[in-house]
Every structure is written in C-alpha cells, then in structure tokens.
Amino acid sequence: QKEVEQNSGPLSVPEGAIASLNCTYSDRGSQSFFWYRQYSGKSPELIMFIYSNGDKEDGRFTAQLNKASQYVSLLIRDSQPSDSATYLCAVSPPNDYKLSFGAGTTVTVRA
Amino acid sequence: ETGVTQSPTHLIKTRGQQVTLRCSSQSGHNTVSWYQQALGQGPQFIFQYYREEENGRGNFPPRFSGLQFPNYSSELNVNALELDDSALYLCASSPMQGQGDLQFFGPGTRLTVL
Numbered sequence: 001q002k003e004v005e006q007n008s009g010p011l012s013v014p015e016g017a018i019a020s021l022n023c024t025y026s027d028r029g030s031q032s033f034f035w036y037r038q039y040s041g042k043s044p045e046l047i048m049f050i051y052s053n054g055d056k057e058d059g060r061f062t063a064q065l066n067k068a069s070q071y072v073s074l075l076i077r078d079s080q081p082s083d084s085a086t087y088l089c090a091v092s093p094p095n096d097y098k099l100s101f102g103a104g105t106t107v108t109v110r111a
Numbered sequence: 112e113t114g115v116t117q118s119p120t121h122l123i124k125t126r127g128q129q130v131t132l133r134c135s136s137q138s139g140h141n142t143v144s145w146y147q148q149a150l151g152q153g154p155q156f157i158f159q160y161y162r163e164e165e166n167g168r169g170n171f172p173p174r175f176s177g178l179q180f181p182n183y184s185s186e187l188n189v190n191a192l193e194l195d196d197s198a199l200y201l202c203a204s205s206p207m208q209g210q211g212d213l214q215f216f217g218p219g220t221r222l223t224v225l
Binding site: 032044045097103 | 144151153154159166167199201203205213214215216
C-alpha cells in the first residue's frame with residue numbers, strides 16, 4: 001500500500017466551477033498535511049497546510065481533513081485557467097519531518 | 112525575503128560520473144531537505160539536514176550523500192551516477208525547529224544522466 005494516494009486525473013473542470021481533489025494516507029498517526037501546486041516544468045509551491053480535523057479556507061482554496069477516515073481533500077472554488085497544474089498531496093509522519101507525497105492530480109480548467 | 116535558491120538549473124552527466132548540487136535556504140530557515148522527483152511522480156525524500164547533521168534519510172543508497180554548512184546552505188552529492196538518477200532534484204527549507212515539516216521548495220536542478 002502506498003503511503004499517500006491520489007487520483008492521477010486528469011481532472012477537467014469548466015472555468016468558474018469547483019475542482020475537488022482527494023488524497024488518502026496509510027499512516028494513521030500522521031500529523032501534518034499539505035497541498036502543493038506544481039506547474040509543468042516548475043517546482044512545487046505550497047498552497048495549503050492543515051493540522052486539525054475540519055476545514056481550513058484560504059481565498060479560493062479549502063482544505064478538508066478527516067483523520068478518522070485518513071482522508072484529506074482540496075477544493076478550488078471559482079476555478080481559473082491559471083489553476084491548471086498538478087496538485088500534490090503530502091503527509092508528514094508522526095515525530096518526523098520528512099514529507100511523503102502522492103503522485104499528484106493533474107487539473108485542467110477549460111475556458 | 113530571499114527564497115530558496117538552487118544551482119545549477121540544468122546538468123548533463125554520463126553514467127559513472129559524480130555530481131554536486133547546491134542549495135541556499137530561505138532567510139530564517141535552518142533545516143534543509145532534499146527530494147528526487149522522477150517524471151510523472153511525486154517527490155521522494157532523500158534526506159534532511161538540521162544543524163549540520165543528517166536528520167533522517169529516505170530509501171536511497173549511500174552514494175547519495177549531503178552536507179549542511181554553518182550558513183544553513185546545503186549540498187547533495189551523488190556518486191557513480193546511474194541512468195535512473197535522471198530526475199528533478201528539489202531542495203526545500205523549513206523554519207526554525209518545530210516546523211520542520213513546513214517546507215518551501217527551490218526551483219530545482221534538472222539532472223540528465225546519459
């Protein structure tokens with residue numbers, strides 16, 4: 001079982017719609033959860049982090065965490081063509097600072 | 112505030128050679144982590160340095176080694192290069208102790224092994 005799993009996509013959404021990305025993780029003791037955005041040919045950019053169960057909102061982005069279900073998601077509201085990228089989910093194990101990444105979900109926002 | 116910088120941007124080597132990649136951490140950050148990202152994959156953790164000591168290592172062979180300097184900059188060295196070492200090598204820096212998992216990436220070094 002992979003430590004972090006994401007749907008590879010591609011996920012195609014119309015401009016202005018909500019993009020919903022999902023991520024599951026295997027280590028029940030994981031404490032910290034991150035979403036990175038990676039444009040083609042570029043490095044990952046941290047866009048959201050969440051430590052507690054529930055929702056965390058930042059602008060058009062909402063991260064949702066459910067530790068009981070070992071599930072973390074990212075919602076992108078009012079999707080724009082500039083949101084077209086690969087979104088990487090990362091998880092930090094307990095008492096450890098390494099990040100385990102999923103393979104990423106590619107999102108395409110069509111105008 | 113200066114972000115994470117890496118050099119060189121691109122590098123082409125042949126199998127069996129050695130390579131050194133460099134990273135300068137973001138201002139105020141004292142922890143540096145290195146990752147390898149193959150095409151179409153998520154980054155894979157190589158190792159992390161804190162206070163000039165290795166602070167955790169991923170599933171990479173000993174020919175991957177590193178250093179951290181007193182100014183918190185870091186080097187990644189890879190000996191006896193193999194074709195599968197072709198990847199994007201990412202350096203990430205973290206704030207002071209206690210937030211080591213809050214990592215910000217540099218632009219990366221694209222290594223091609225022929």
